[in-house]
Amino acid sequence: METVLTRGKAPVRAGRVGRPAAGAEGVGHRDRLIAAMAESVEATSYRETSIADVVRIARTSRSSFYEHFQDRDACYLALFDALNDAVIADIEAATQADRPWQEQVEHAVDAYIAAIGRRPNLWRSFIRELPALGEAGAERQRVVMRRFADLLVQLVEAGLRAQPKRGASPLAPDMGILIAGGITLLMVMALEQGRDLNEVKTTAASAFSAILSETVLRNSPAG
16 A cells, blocks of 8 residues: 655655655655654665654654654664555556666666665665674564565566567566565665666666576567
8 A cells, every 4th residue: 555755745655765854745644754764774774773763753743753753763673664555566567568678677777776876875774783682683684675576577467468479478486585585685785885776777687688588588589
């Protein structure tokens, strides 16, 4: 289900979080709190963000915070979910099932890198600080990785329906995990090294295409 956060007065999709506007029409306290968590984490870190910081930025109360989240970790995990929801939606919007496979791969990778690049400090926080949440953080990472793998499987299935004459094959779920995990790890390392994510775009797209060529497109004409 899509939620609404705010940047100024304009409602935007979950994940495109900016400073929450007090009393913004249609924007719930939960979304404002998630947006406030994002702002604080970007400015400092999750470790240095307190519930007091979140409610101050969200312009709401501590009691309101506890109506929506059990604790600080729960709000941080909700932010992680919101950002990943937005990335998945961006990838879905960037790909068209009736277009050439290579073009779809490039657009999917472009959308992924652009989404990460819009909020690099948040993604660095997830890399460095989510593991400190223990099993709760690990489980959320596994769920998100499965969601990305499922998305790739679904995008390939859409391509098969849109281009039945290509003679392509479905993408195996395990192969989806391999692609999603490999590209994610590449992005993680690039972020940790402070590299421009666009530097690894070609590598990510080439690896993605190579796997599809040897699996999905193995018995299909080129193109």
